[in-house]
Amino acid sequence: MKRICFLFNHDQTHQLAHSLPIALSLAARGEHRITLAFAKPAIRQEIERQADPALLAKVELVQLGLKRGASQALAGVLERVVPATKLLIYRDNLDFFRSFDAVVVSEKTTLLLKTRYGLDSLKLIHTRHGAGDRAIGFNPESAKFDLVLVSGPKIRDRLIKDAGLAPDRIALVGYPKFDLCADNRFADTFPAPERPTVIYNPHPSPKLSSWFKDGAKVLEAFRSQDRYNLIFAPHVMLFERKWVVTVDPPSLARVQPPGPEFAREPRIHIDTGSAASSDMSYTNRADIYLGDVSSQVYEFLRSPRTCLFLNSHGVDWQGDANYLHWQAGPVLESADGLLDRIDAAIAAHSDYVPAQQALIDATFSLSERPSAERAADAITAFLEGPTRG
Numbered sequence: 001m002k003r004i005c006f007l008f009n010h011d012q013t014h015q016l017a018h019s020l021p022i023a024l025s026l027a028a029r030g031e032h033r034i035t036l037a038f039a040k041p042a043i044r045q046e047i048e049r050q051a052d053p054a055l056l057a058k059v060e061l062v063q064l065g066l067k068r069g070a071s072q073a074l075a076g077v078l079e080r081v082v083p084a085t086k087l088l089i090y091r092d093n094l095d096f097f098r099s100f101d102a103v104v105v106s107e108k109t110t111l112l113l114k115t116r117y118g119l120d121s122l123k124l125i126h127t128r129h130g131a132g133d134r135a136i137g138f139n140p141e142s143a144k145f146d147l148v149l150v151s152g153p154k155i156r157d158r159l160i161k162d163a164g165l166a167p168d169r170i171a172l173v174g175y176p177k178f179d180l181c182a183d184n185r186f187a188d189t190f191p192a193p194e195r196p197t198v199i200y201n202p203h204p205s206p207k208l209s210s211w212f213k214d215g216a217k218v219l220e221a222f223r224s225q226d227r228y229n230l231i232f233a234p235h236v237m238l239f240e241r242k243w244v245v246t247v248d249p250p251s252l253a254r255v256q257p258p259g260p261e262f263a264r265e266p267r268i269h270i271d272t273g274s275a276a277s278s279d280m281s282y283t284n285r286a287d288i289y290l291g292d293v294s295s296q297v298y299e300f301l302r303s304p305r306t307c308l309f310l311n312s313h314g315v316d317w318q319g320d321a322n323y324l325h326w327q328a329g330p331v332l333e334s335a336d337g338l339l340d341r342i343d344a345a346i347a348a349h350s351d352y353v354p355a356q357q358a359l360i361d362a363t364f365s366l367s368e369r370p371s372a373e374r375a376a377d378a379i380t381a382f383l384e385g386p387t388r389g
Helices: 020-029 041-050 069-078 084-092 094-098 109-115 140-144 153-163 176-181 211-221 281-285 296-300 321-328 338-347 349-363 371-384
Strands: 003-008 033-038 060-063 102-105 123-126 147-150 170-172 197-201 229-232 243-246 251-254 268-270 288-291 306-310
Touching (some): 020 033, 020 176, 020 371, 041 060, 084 094, 084 109, 109 123, 109 140, 147 153, 153 349, 197 296, 281 296, 296 321, 306 349, 321 349
Parallel strands (some): 003 033, 003 102, 033 060, 123 147, 197 229
């Protein structure tokens, strides 16, 4: 019996659904000891909201925190700008992590356990989060994991080509988030719910996001009109702090939330960070997707529908693998005349259906067997294989 930790060391809940279904699948089998470790009470609340109580009773829940006074002081100074607590938790809990055979994570900071703290015998398994096209998802850090679970051949092939990840350390498992979230749907209160609903889903990175240049124009376009409803559900990290800091690409910007005049508009629903922003409630409800580089477009395209993309940074995107998803709909150079552009995109949607279907087929390798079960199979085979000892 192996000891497996599923680590949720996140500021927000948006990565939870990419690994929680796998943990619950393993727990249901009873073959290994499963621990869910989290850093914030909000993460535990979301685990309890999404998990079957009967399965949750079969796992251990552990909250991790900072144990050193120096760590607490440093986090207190830096936390408003960077996720200092998230990074310091590894150093302060090395004995905890050392007690496991494997740690399963959806992000890459956990690599610090090996690269900085020398836990070489600990197996690190990456579930990834989302199925997007950004270069950061395929950088050389991915090759440092012992096993990477991927959603489809697009991800597998690019990890081999761009990250240098060995094919025998990749398992094609589908998209476990669909097992948990595919039926979620926003119960809106729009005064005319029958009108087409647009989701505007900008990314947080200042050098990639449409929010900093075009966001206010987008929201203004939906005021005092009677053609569309709007769900404004940006990436949950866009408004997490007053300043947005990203490493890849390097960027720093102060972020201003939308003004109160937009919240008063009944045709506009604003959510800057609740669980619904990342549990597919909005992508399942919307009829039209408007965004930039967020991987949520692929969750929206699970059922092909109209998409538009804002090229707010003047990117030469044609033929660039980092913008592959922009083949799914018209790419706009500005938010000018936005509602008319949405009308035109709806009329031309059939032209994009073949491209959308090809993107979905490449992104999600789905089967009748739930993706979480396939992922659990892959983890078990990896940890119990004859060469693993």
